[in-house]
Amino acid sequence: MTYAIEAEGLTKRFKQTQALAGVDLAARTGTVLGVLGPNGAGKTTTVRVLCTLLRPDGGRARVAGHDVLRRPGLVRASIGLTGQYAAVDEMLTGYENLLMIGRLLGVPRPAARHRATELLERFRLADAAGRAAKTFSGGMRRRLDLAASLVGRPEVLFLDEPTTGLDPHSRGELWEIVRGLVSDGTTVLLTTQYLEEADQLADHVVVIDHGRVIAGGTPDELKDQVGGQVLRVRPADPADLDTVHALVAVAAGPATALDGQAVTAPVRDPGLLPTVVRHLAEAGVAVAELELRRSSLDEVFLALTGHRAEADPSHAGPGAAPPGPGPGHPGARAHAARTEVPA
């Protein structure tokens, strides 16, 4: 088994912030590695190190078989990068952007023109090819950015939060494109705050928090690792919500939480479901929905990091992570989950 991306013990410090505190990760050739973490966790710093944009203070990394510190030129010749902020030239048209990249890569002019046209068509940008990128919608811009990183037919593609800020439709489109690339043999490293995205695309996921990998595995393994299942109860009458919450909390403990019109609780004891059903029956509460399911990656994330993945980037930042001892060990789970219970 070969690895297109390997990193060992990457560290990086910016003034007061330890951005990377020893990141280890590896992506098998031809697979998608999802790097999952909240804002400020070190995802972008990791990508910048692997793309040769940033020298790490310590550690080693190889991309497409080349050492990022010793052979940055060869690494650059093998990768494509689509950043968190769409790095297309807004003052150029879609066509000109792609033509420029092709020419910079040394593609002869006719071939570069052909390649630009081909990529624009493939990413459904042909109609807008002659418009300045500043007039593009967010989804179009992101597709153009992705197209720009594919001009050189990279072996390894880095996607740094490629769908942040996109509407669900555009997100789905991007997912399709990524799947197509992977089926062609490209290795993809994808950072995301969206657990669903990692679940959908990644063969392997590493969870990063405070500059450290705190868990790794396939999405299924991660769900198993955190263990257990989730009970979800939705009363028929929303007015019963508080009653249900109290009843479930008695049986399931303080990790019980309100989730919209329903109550959720982690299940560690197989006897919980019958107990809850009995309590509900005794209280005479009519239930519209009663569900026992495997933890979602969201819940895995919460259990591992002690905070929810930030779905809305506007209120997140490096300061969004809760202070205190790192919840990176299993013992912190119960405590971490408890902090999320509404008072």
Add this chain to the structure above:
Amino acid sequence: MTAVGLTAERPTGSGHARPWAAIQQTATMAWRNLVQIKHNPMELMDLSVQPVMFVLLFTYVFGGQMEGSTERYLQYALPGIIVQNALFATMSTAIGLNTDLTKGVFDRLRSLPIARFAPLLGRILADLGKQLWSLALMLTLGFALGFRADRGVAGVLGTALLILVFALAVSWLSVLVGMVAGDPEKVQILVFTLIMPITFTSSAFVRPETMPDGLRAWSDINPATQLSDACRGLLTGGEVASPVLWSLVWAAGFAAVFFPLAMRAYRARA
């Protein structure tokens, strides 16, 4: 969804930029900076409307009072207006570089297997091209309004050459500013507050003889004075050797101080 042709062989074999490749990459970056103008009306304003506006305003608003006749004042002021415009234009390098940095375009460029200095040199080349455009525009307008280049074609070419050399030297300051500034708006404000006083306290628009002693002493060594006098000498006659020499000394000084600083800043961020 098919993915035909996306991941076949790569066109680039080596990660090392060879000299010819580096020249081609620089040319591509210069092309990119020029073709941008097409989609950016504001930049076209900077390059065209602003020079025209300054020539017209100075000639027709100040001309009568300054020299008793618009033609006579134009004859004096056009070289100075050209100098002021050239100094302002050097700062577009700062704004362009800073925009690329803050918008993430530099990250994309740096992730490509290209010569490290191609984006910088491409930018500077394109900006020198824009300098020539503005210069040609102002001279043409000047001639239409009655400006006489008494030293003929040689004087015009000498002026163009001197302006380019000086602009190139000052552009290292511009590169430094572009690399360290937080955002393009800050660059704009910094540039304005730097260049306005420098040109207004020089011989660009008024004869320094009328200034108070202290100001005049500054004006005599002011680089904008030397450059204005040099262009004036080359275009309309008068002393040439001394102001040209001092302009070149200033240019060399700018380059000596700011080239190393600019390079250090560029290496650190790009």
